[in-house]
Amino acid sequence: MKLEESLMSSHAEDDGSARLAQMGFQPGEPIHDWVIDEPDKLLDRIQESLFTSTYSRIVPIYLTNAGKSARIPVVVVKAEARYDAFGFVPGSTPVGDWEIPGWYLEGWVVRSGFDTFEDIVRVRIVWDDPIVNDSLLWQAIPNEPNTNASFEVVDW
Numbered sequence: 001m002k003l004e005e006s007l008m009s010s011h012a013e014d015d016g017s018a019r020l021a022q023m024g025f026q027p028g029e030p031i032h033d034w035v036i037d038e039p040d041k042l043l044d045r046i047q048e049s050l051f052t053s054t055y056s057r058i059v060p061i062y063l064t065n066a067g068k069s070a071r072i073p074v075v076v077v078k079a080e081a082r083y084d085a086f087g088f089v090p091g092s093t094p095v096g097d098w099e100i101p102g103w104y105l106e107g108w109v110v111r112s113g114f115d116t117f118e119d120i121v122r123v124r125i126v127w128d129d130p131i132v133n134d135s136l137l138w139q140a141i142p143n144e145p146n147t148n149a150s151f152e153v154v155d156w
Helices: 003-010 017-023 039-052
Strands: 031-035 061-064 071-082 102-109 122-127 135-140
Touching: 039 061, 039 071, 039 102, 071 122
Parallel strands: none
Antiparallel strands: 031 135, 061 071, 071 102, 102 122, 122 135
16 A cells, blocks of 8 residues: 555544654655665665765665656665554554554765756655555655645655
8 A cells, every 4th residue: 555545544534744744744845655666675775875875985775666767866864763653543542563663764865967956955755664565755855844835745
C-alpha cells in the first residue's frame, strides 16, 4: 500500500496533515510518495552515505521511483531512527512500539552540470517501515516555508 493511502485511511477525521507534520514535513512544497527500487538494499546504502562520505568522495543514495526513469542522487547528512507506537489511534494510549524503526533522513541533492536549477536542494525523507514498506515519502526542504499553505502528497 502506498504511504499516501495509509495516511489518509488511518486518519478519517482529517486529511493526514497532522501526521505529515508529525513526520517532519512542512506545507508549501509537494511531498512525493515513491515506490522505491531495491528496498532491501536501501538501509545499507543510507549507512554507507552517512558514514563513508567525505568532502571529496561523496557516497549518495538514489531516490528512484520503481518503473520510472527518475534517479535523484542524495547525500545523507542526518539519520534519525523513529519508533512508532502500534495500535495508533489518535487520542488513545499506545501500548508499545514496533520492533523495527522507521527512518527520518535529511540530505542534499548532488549537483551535475546538466542540472536545470541553480540552488543547492536539501531534502527530507521518511521511510516509515523498512521491513514491509517499499514506499517512502520525500520533500525538498523549502528555503522559505509557507506556513499558510496546505500539504500536498503527489504520486508520479
